[in-house]
Amino acid sequence: MAIVETGPIPTATEETAAPKAARSTWMRLKPAVLALIVPLLLLAFWQMATTLQWTRLIPTPYAVAECMVDFAVGGIFDDAYSATLVTHLLASMSRVYGGFALAALFALPIGLMIGRMPWARMLLDPFLQVMRPIPVTAWLPLSMILFRDARSDDLKRAGSPATKRNEPAGTLNQATNGAPLVPRQVVQWQAVLCCGLAAVSYRTAPQ
Numbered sequence: 001m002a003i004v005e006t007g008p009i010p011t012a013t014e015e016t017a018a019p020k021a022a023r024s025t026w027m028r029l030k031p032a033v034l035a036l037i038v039p040l041l042l043l044a045f046w047q048m049a050t051t052l053q054w055t056r057l058i059p060t061p062y063a064v065a066e067c068m069v070d071f072a073v074g075g076i077f078d079d080a081y082s083a084t085l086v087t088h089l090l091a092s093m094s095r096v097y098g099g100f101a102l103a104a105l106f107a108l109p110i111g112l113m114i115g116r117m118p119w120a121r122m123l124l125d126p127f128l129q130v131m132r133p134i135p136v137t138a139w140l141p142l143s144m145i146l147f148r149d150a151r152s153d154d155l156k157r158a159g160s161p162a163t164k165r166n167e168p169a170g171t172l173n174q175a176t177n178g179a180p181l182v183p184r185q186v187v188q189w190q191a192v193l194c195c196g197l198a199a200v201s202y203r204t205a206p207q
Contacts, residue, residue, distance in 0.1 A: 043061060050060040070076035074083030113120040114128075 046058075047061050049055055050058060066076060070079075070082050072083070072085040076082070110120075110124065114124055115121075
């Protein structure tokens with residue numbers, strides 16, 4: 001007589017544990033999956049629109065990704081912007097957080113004064129209420145003029161007669177005959193500010 005050994009009989013709790021674990025995993029992933037649907041659809045539409053040449057104003061997603069990789073790590077185009085992402089990121093962070101720190105340095109004491117001192121509230125609150133609705137985009141050009149950095153002065157001096165007199169002889173070529181010699185960083189700065197066409201009229205100085 002043969003004896004057949006059988007394993008332990010699964011209980012009802014063990015039988016329902018796997019579906020519950022699957023549902024729990026799906027509930028955790030559901031927000032991320034749903035959030036990716038619209039960006040992926042837009043990416044597919046972007047690829048189709050550029051591939052079928054519905055528009056020629058924007059590049060393909062692959063071209064954008066290629067530029068971003070070169071901008072981050074370099075090795076593709078090897079131009080003035082290759083592998084400069086960290087440099088620009090640090091510059092932007094210094095300006096953003098520096099501006100926030102400067103604003104907090106003045107805003108917190110003024111806010112405390114307005115909240116605790118009636119004379120300060122009567123003195124400052126009307127002026128602040130008038131200035132508050134002005135959008136940030138209206139303050140941006142004014143702030144660029146008031147708080148310009150050294151590169152703004154370099155840009156203004158780029159085409160000055162003194163710059164033209166100091167350019168070395170024998171560096172003019174046929175494409176840029178007579179163009180002033182300016183620092184390479186100035187031309188890069190012009191390109192960042194969407195002034196690439198204006199930058200063509202200058203020759204970059206050697207590093």
